[in-house]
Amino acid sequence: MTTFTDQIHTAAAPFWQKSFDHPFIHEIGDGSLPDAVFRYYLIQDHHYLNEFGKLHQRIAEKLSDPADVAFLEAGAQGLKDGEIAVRDGFFETLGITNAEVAQTPMAPATYNYVNHMYAELDRGTPGRAIAGLLPCYWLYNEIGQRLIAQGSPVDLYQRWIETYDSDGYTDSVNTMIELTNKTAAKADAQEQASMQSSFVRSSAYELAFWQMAIDQQKWAI
Numbered sequence: 001m002t003t004f005t006d007q008i009h010t011a012a013a014p015f016w017q018k019s020f021d022h023p024f025i026h027e028i029g030d031g032s033l034p035d036a037v038f039r040y041y042l043i044q045d046h047h048y049l050n051e052f053g054k055l056h057q058r059i060a061e062k063l064s065d066p067a068d069v070a071f072l073e074a075g076a077q078g079l080k081d082g083e084i085a086v087r088d089g090f091f092e093t094l095g096i097t098n099a100e101v102a103q104t105p106m107a108p109a110t111y112n113y114v115n116h117m118y119a120e121l122d123r124g125t126p127g128r129a130i131a132g133l134l135p136c137y138w139l140y141n142e143i144g145q146r147l148i149a150q151g152s153p154v155d156l157y158q159r160w161i162e163t164y165d166s167d168g169y170t171d172s173v174n175t176m177i178e179l180t181n182k183t184a185a186k187a188d189a190q191e192q193a194s195m196q197s198s199f200v201r202s203s204a205y206e207l208a209f210w211q212m213a214i215d216q217q218k219w220a221i
């Protein structure tokens with residue numbers, strides 16, 4: 001049976017393929033990604049992850065099923081203890097200080113991606129916001145699985161890849177997929193279409209995020 005998430009995955013497939021083929025991903029794999037690009041990515045991602053955690057909390061406040069609330073609250077907490085903490089090690093390796101992070105504004109692509117997810121919640125529904133969170137989990141898992149086979153000759157990039165290929169991480173992806181399907185099952189066709197566009201837009205923003213890092217995108221012209 002085709003599930004709702006199979007359907008939206010197919011709708012977003014061209015964006016996902018472009019992420020798999022993106023120079024950022026290839027260069028993580030072969031180790032040629034310039035330090036400065038990875039640094040900029042990490043600083044922007046720090047801003048992104050902070051908002052992503054807050055979004056989990058905000059969505060949880062609007063749901064009633066205790067299991068769903070618990071999963072999203074654990075996600076918010078897990079981000080603080082897990083992914084964000086792992087990144088602290090990366091920051092140390094690359095000499096990224098809190099002051100540098102604070103002084104670096106969100107790049108346009110980061111700002112647009114984060115604001116898209118808030119808009120799906122505040123001007124839309126919790127279901128659309130959940131669909132907007134899903135590419136983050138799922139795309140990185142597919143990228144991790146593709147890259148792990150080859151590995152990276154650069155230790156830091158290898159550690160980045162391993163973050164997205166652990167069993168615990170794959171479990172959280174599957175729970176997020178289930179939550180999206182459960183939410184879609186309660187939605188009418190119009191709401192399902194809105195959930196799909198939220199998912200596809202987040203997939204487009206994921207693609208833009210790699211290029212943002214390569215360009216070290218800024219607001220100034």
Ligand SMILES: Cc1ncc(C[n+]2csc(CCO)c2C)c(N)n1
Pocket residue numbers: 045048049052078079082083135136137138140172206209
């Ligand atoms: C732009 C961007 N998109 C996705 C991820 C990956 N990611 C961020 S939070 C989370 C959930 C559980 O840790 C996952 C998988 C990232 N780091 N940056």
